[in-house]
Amino acid sequence: MTQKLIxxxxxxxxxxxxGFVRDLRLRWxxxxxxxxxxxxxIAFEDRATNHLDRQPFGQVPFLTDGDIKIFESGAGLLHLARKSEKLMPRDPIGEAETLQWVIAALNSMEMVTVPWWFLKMSxxxxxxLTDWTDSRLAHLEAVLGQREWLAANSFTVADLLMADVLRVPTVRAHGNRPASEAYVKRMTARPGFRKxxxxxxxxxxxxxxKRAECR
Amino acid sequence: MTQKLIxxxxxxxxxxxxGFVRDLRLRWxxxxxxxxxxxxxIAFEDRATNHLDRQPFGQVPFLTDGDIKIFESGAGLLHLARKSEKLMPRDPIGEAETLQWVIAALNSMEMVTVPWWFLKMSxxxxxxLTDWTDSRLAHLEAVLGQREWLAANSFTVADLLMADVLRVPTVRAHGNRPASEAYVKRMTARPGFRKxxxxxxxxxxxxxxKRAECR
Structure with missing residues (x-):
């Protein structure tokens, strides 16, 4: 019997x-x-110390899949992708394409866009980081102007993740990038995202x- | 016949x-x-446009493995890890541990440390980003104070990648983090890194x- 994911x-x-906490990526x-x-x-209140044994940086989400415990939403997505062809094709080329775009979302896009919007919010x-952000967003816009999906001619976890990176309000409002905007709209219109x-x-x-009742 | 990796x-x-270009990660x-x-x-000179078909952000490295082409050093590492148990164990728990620490290096550590040192260099x-960097480095120091390897009680691509993140001079010189420093020394003493x-x-x-001869 397969155990439910947690x-x-x-x-x-x-x-x-x-609406932006990364458990959304795993739910989606x-x-x-x-x-x-x-x-x-886990309790938000004591988050700095109450779950370091499960997430050594004190963040969420993390995932339990039977005996397997895994933190980092990107790692959770790749773990789930191994369980379902709906998230990643099974042929080696399709897998490699999905993998490279998942990592691109995490390490070429978010590595620049997240600290950039963090500084703006501060x-x-x-x-x-603005010039660097502009450059990365422009490169991605050029890609998204050419095709519907990032990898393997189909929806994959790479699209799920990249759309989640691009839908951050500060990023989404920055510049005129029609292909990226259309992409975010398409991806966030999917029933899986909406749910x-x-x-x-x-x-x-x-x-x-619950909090109000306890006071 | 297996084709050579490129x-x-x-x-x-x-x-x-x-000494820090990321083809080193794949070589290692x-x-x-x-x-x-x-x-x-590929030519450094025209790098902004000469290989966008192979690396859509104009970066290096990328990897060719027979019919498979893959960009992003993190994706290349996970691809190579699937080819050799010396880089990642084959049991599902060991794989999940390796995967989560690879993604942690890319998206919890580098997402903060790289833009931080980029701003310092500028x-x-x-x-x-200094407080955020301090916090991430301190969390990692606590982990590295407890164990020799990040994942699966053995050397994996997760150690290779995390050591490469931590050995950046600006990061390495920042703060007093003896466990992290010992870890970088251990990893970079490996024959694979030295080669x-x-x-x-x-x-x-x-x-x-060659450049001098051509002038």
């Missing part, structure tokens, strides 16, 4: 990051693949309710 | 980044695994020579 996230969170992938899962929580609107997003929002809304 | 890098490069992995490989080059010594490093340095030294 996706771990916080029990509560301020409103700002709701599980929805696309039709893999059953439960969501469990008040440094014109920061030293994952609605479920994450409902999870945190319910936690507000 | 690792692609630049034909020449200024002195600063030599191939050396550890005993996988035969050749090194081929003259912003006290930049808005890969010496070969990359020799490759670029030879290209200086």
């Amino acid at each position: 996706i771990w996230t916080y029990d509560w969170l301020p409103e700002g990051p709701r 992938a599980a929805e696309e693949a039709g893999l059953p899962y439960d969501v469990r929580t 008040g440094e609107h014109d920061n030293g 994952a997003y609605a479920d994450q929002m409902a999870h945190f809304a319910a936690s507000d309710q | 690792i692609w890098t630049y034909d020449w490069l200024p002195e600063g980044p030599r 992995a191939a050396e550890e695994a005993g996988l035969p490989y050749d090194v081929r080059t 003259g912003e010594h006290d930049n808005g 890969a490093y010496a070969d990359q340095m020799a490759h670029f030294a030879a290209s200086d020579q």
Whole structure:
């Protein structure tokens, strides 16, 4: 018997990051693949120290799959991709294409865009990462202008992840990149994304309710 | 017959980044695994446009493995890890541990440390990413104080990659982190690293020579 996946996230969170916490990536992938899962929580309040044995940087999400425990949303996505052809094709070329674009999303895009928007959110609107961000976004725009999917002529976890990178409001509002915008719209219109997003929002809304009752 | 791997890098490069270009990661992995490989080059001079069909962000390295072409050094490492147990164990738990630490190196560490040292190199010594960098390095120091290897109680591509992240001079010189320093020393003392490093340095030294002759 296959055990249900368990996706771990916080029990509560301020409103700002709701809809963007990375358990959404794992929920979305599980929805696309039709893999059953439960969501469990660790306390937001003591997050700096309460789960370092499960996530050594004190972050969420992490994933339990039977005996396997895995942290980093990117690693969780690649783990789930090995379980379902709906997330990654099984031929070696299709797998390599998916893998390279997953890593590109994490290490060529987010490595620049995340610290860039972090500095902007910290008040440094014109920061030293802007040119680099512009360049990476322009390169990706050129790719997305040529094709519907990043890898293997089909939806893969690479699209799921790249769309999640590009839908961050600060990134999405930056510059005129019609192919990237159309791509984000296409990907976030998928039933799997909509369900994952609605479920994450409902999870945190319910936690507000519980929190209020306990006071 | 298995075809030789081909690792692609630049034909020449200024002195600063030599010894740190990421083809070193792939050379090192191939050396550890005993996988035969050749090194081929693309022109540094026209790098912004001359290989976008092979690397859509205009970077190196990329890898050819028979019919498979793969860019992003992190993706190349995971591809090579699937070819050799010397880079990643074959049991599902060991694989998951390796995968999560590879992604942690790329997306929890480098996503903070690379833009941080980039800003420092650009003259912003006290930049808005310093606290975040300190926190990530401290979390990793706590892990490395407890064990010899990141994953699966053995050397894996996760160690190769994390050591390459930590050996960047700006990162290595930052703060007092004895476990991380000992880890970098252990990993870079491995014959596979020493060979890969010496070969990359020799490759670029030879290209200086050729350049001088052509002038």
